Amino acid sequence: MNPLRRLASQTAIYGVSSILGRLLNYLLVPVLTYIFAPSEFGIVAEFYAYMGFLAVLLLFGLETGYFRFRALGDWPAETVLQTVLRFLLLANLVFVLTVFVLREPIADLLRHPDQTHLIWWCAAILAFDAIGAVAFARLRAEERAVRFATIKLIEIAINLGLTLFFVYVCRRAFEADPTSWLGSLWDPRIGIGYVFLANLGASLVKLMLLAPQFRSSGGRFEPALFRRLVRYSLPMVIIGFAGVTNEMLDRAALKYLLPYDADTNMAQLGIYSAAYKLAMLMTLFIQAFRYAAEPFFFGYAKQQDARAIYALVLNWFVISCVFVFLFVTLFIDVFQYFIGRDYREGLVVVPILLLANLLLGIYINLSIWYKLTDRTLMGAAVALIGSAITVILLLWWVPRYGYLGAAWAHLVCYGSMALISYLLGRRFYPVPYDLRRVLGYPAYGVILYLASLVLASWLAWPSVLVGILCLALFLLAVALVEGHRFWSRRVRH
Numbered sequence: 002m003n004p005l006r007r008l009a010s011q012t013a014i015y016g017v018s019s020i021l022g023r024l025l026n027y028l029l030v031p032v033l034t035y036i037f038a039p040s041e042f043g044i045v046a047e048f049y050a051y052m053g054f055l056a057v058l059l060l061f062g063l064e065t066g067y068f069r070f071r072a073l074g075d076w077p078a079e080t081v082l083q084t085v086l087r088f089l090l091l092a093n094l095v096f097v098l099t100v101f102v103l104r105e106p107i108a109d110l111l112r113h114p115d116q117t118h119l120i121w122w123c124a125a126i127l128a129f130d131a132i133g134a135v136a137f138a139r140l141r142a143e144e145r146a147v148r149f150a151t152i153k154l155i156e157i158a159i160n161l162g163l164t165l166f167f168v169y170v171c172r173r174a175f176e177a178d179p180t181s182w183l184g185s186l187w188d189p190r191i192g193i194g195y196v197f198l199a200n201l202g203a204s205l206v207k208l209m210l211l212a213p214q215f216r217s218s219g220g221r222f223e224p225a226l227f228r229r230l231v232r233y234s235l236p237m238v239i240i241g242f243a244g245v246t247n248e249m250l251d252r253a254a255l256k257y258l259l260p261y262d263a264d265t266n267m268a269q270l271g272i273y274s275a276a277y278k279l280a281m282l283m284t285l286f287i288q289a290f291r292y293a294a295e296p297f298f299f300g301y302a303k304q305q306d307a308r309a310i311y312a313l314v315l316n317w318f319v320i321s322c323v324f325v326f327l328f329v330t331l332f333i334d335v336f337q338y339f340i341g342r343d344y345r346e347g348l349v350v351v352p353i354l355l356l357a358n359l360l361l362g363i364y365i366n367l368s369i370w371y372k373l374t375d376r377t378l379m380g381a382a383v384a385l386i387g388s389a390i391t392v393i394l395l396l397w398w399v400p401r402y403g404y405l406g407a408a409w410a411h412l413v414c415y416g417s418m419a420l421i422s423y424l425l426g427r428r429f430y431p432v433p434y435d436l437r438r439v440l441g442y443p444a445y446g447v448i449l450y451l452a453s454l455v456l457a458s459w460l461a462w463p464s465v466l467v468g469i470l471c472l473a474l475f476l477l478a479v480a481l482v483e484g485h486r487f488w489s490r491r492v493r494h
Contacts, residue, residue, distance in 0.1 A: 032164075032168065034343075037193055038271070040271060044116075045196055046274030046277075050249040054253075057238060057244075057245050059093055060089070060134055060241070061238055062235060066237065067081055068141075070226065076226050084222050086215060108120050123197060126200050129201075144296070156204070156207040163202050164199040170183060172187050236377035237377055252274055269403060272344050273407065277350070279340070280351050283362070286321060286362075290318060294366075314366065315439060319442050320479055326356065326359060327446055327450065331453055332468045334464045350405060354411060356412055356447070357414075358411075363439065367419060367423050367426055374429050394413060395407060445478065449471040449472075456470075
């Protein structure tokens with residue numbers, strides 16, 4: 002099978018769970034933003050930002066290490082799995098116990114002294130997810146994308162169902178009769194915290210469904226392998242931590258950097274976070290691509306045409322991302338109804354965040370050079386440069402321009418990282434990327450987006466009609482330029 006088509010099919014299956022799952026989660030956005038005030042919704046964004054940082058630390062970069070050492074074949078796959086799994090079980094157990102003991106001081110430090118229960122719930126969610134990531138990595142390595150997607154969808158469906166049950170059904174029952182059985186399940190003191198409680202239940206069910214993936218025949222903890230895993234994987238922690246800094250630091254820091262009072266800062270955080278949800282369609286595609294691409298890149302590395310294939314992958318990846326950019330921005334008048342009216346002033350950041358995530362996806366493709374050449378420390382240096390750019394720009398722009406400055410910080414950061422990674426890749430692992438296409442398609446997408454604004458405002462054309470026209474022009478251009486490559490039976494270099 003054409004390797005490009007195989008990667009596309011795997012990405013499509015992973016994408017079903019990611020995109021369909023997030024679309025289900027999108028149903029929560031109008032529910033939460035129509036029920037809770039922006040300052041309350043800001044709590045969700047803030048805590049999930051903290052969890053993003055901790056999720057990287059608690060996985061220790063061992064997911065990528067698992068792929069690398071499984072592909073090398075120096076140890077049996079079962080031994081690699083058990084070495085990773087047993088260490089993560091111990092490390093996450095220590096983490097959960099520590100957080101449970103220190104939950105009150107942590108809540109005080111985060112300026113949420115009445116939310117100690119959230120601290121404990123978040124710690125448990127993080128531990129369940131870190132351990133489950135090992136089982137998901139095994140499914141990806143074995144190309145069992147259907148089972149991967151099925152478990153992901155079950156987890157998301159449970160999360161969605163429990164959240165709706167608590168914040169809609171139980172809350173309404175409480176308002177009608179606090180003494181009823183359903184009403185007794187709603188505690189106003191928890192409020193938005195039911196989002197985390199639902200997540201905890203879904204994560205626990207997911208871990209139970211993944212139990213068969215933890216079993217192996219003859220696998221054991223291998224100290225020599227563990228030492229090599231740590232040397233390879235710890236730089237990935239730096240990379241991952243830097244990546245989360247670039248992606249989530251704004252939501253963790255906005256309440257401290259915005260120049261307003263505490264309540265207004267939390268409200269602005271809630272508005273920005275709700276708008277960020279609309280930009281996450283791009284993130285969903287990138288996530289689905291990463292699930293399929295990482296094992297594919299490692300598994301295909303020894304093939305003679307590997308580098309040419311990697312170049313084609315980036316080309317089609319960019320085309321897909323530009324399509325997502327146009328789909329969201331051209332029909333923003335429709336997407337805006339996914340968030341409450343009080344949140345819609347933040348829609349101005351959506352095009353900026355979509356372009357930023359497109360550049361992030363390009364960086365992910367380009368960064369294959371340090372993973373395949375075992376130069377993970379150099380990859381960490383690139384990620385740290387990106388983090389430094391993020392921190393500096395947030396400190397500089399957010400006090401002046403509010404959350405709009407945070408969105409522009411994303412764009413500058415990911416653009417800089419993509420450029421640095423491309424230049425380093427040319428030296429250490431040259432890939433014949435077609436820069437005319439990689440840069441041309443995003444430029445064409447931006448031109449179509451700007452043209453849609455002109456047509457809709459100056460000529461008073463209906464926005465939906467303008468969106469359909471511009472999207473059709475993009476697809477026509479792709480068909481004319483790339484059609485013969487996609488349908489060919491052989492990959493042409």
